Amino acid sequence: MTHSLPPRPRLRHPAAAGLAGALLLSLASALQAGTDERPFLDANDAAMARMMAGMAAKPTGDVDRDFVAMMEPHHQGAIEMAQAELRYGSNEQLRRIAQEIIVEQQQEIAAMQLAINAPLPPSQPSPDQATPNQP
Template sequence: MPRLSLLLPALAALLAAGPILTAPALAQHAHQHGAAAAPAPAPADSPATAALKAANAKMHKDMDIPYSGDPDKDFARAMIPHHQGAIDMARVQLQYGKDPVLRRLAEEIIQEQGREIALLRTMVDPPRR
């Protein structure tokens, strides 16, 4: 290992000479040595991504229910917004997606999850006789 007393004069000479590398050259040098480059700015969300994020955020917010202690009712109450979130995301797929298999799946999700929401609501608020 070189002695510090030998390195200090060389370092002083380099500093006195001023910048040697331009910013692009310095970035290339850093890249060659594995230094992380500054992260590129994140692209703006597409309308489909924004819609999926909104549906997901709403679903999670609505699933944060006050618990009653009744596991059956709590399960049903939490699953209703979960299933509604699936429906909302499936609608985004139908609006923006192109894949025919996923579009068909989205249609099936809307139908089936709607039926399950109706059943879950009867468990939360049973019909009165």
């Protein structure tokens, strides 16, 4: 008894072949980019680790202070992730959004500190227009 392989499915639409090729190229590109984006990924991993550790604040019995204690590292994590985008990203629209995130999150941290009569965090420079891929 001989076994034969089932017929290979044919792409029903010519554009499907182009799409499959584009997906393969995209995958190959992503694999190559994986090594190029290592500093960005490392910066984000570090920011996430600091954020998660900071959010594990011990409850004090004051809901408002506990909220601020958990939200401040959350906002700081967003700031650090946005800084990584400014440092390593090249999409100008995303870089502008990252700058806005930094300013807005810093303002929210300050507003939360004021709301609970806590000292304000130290001033930090505003994000700059640094050239992408420069530390």
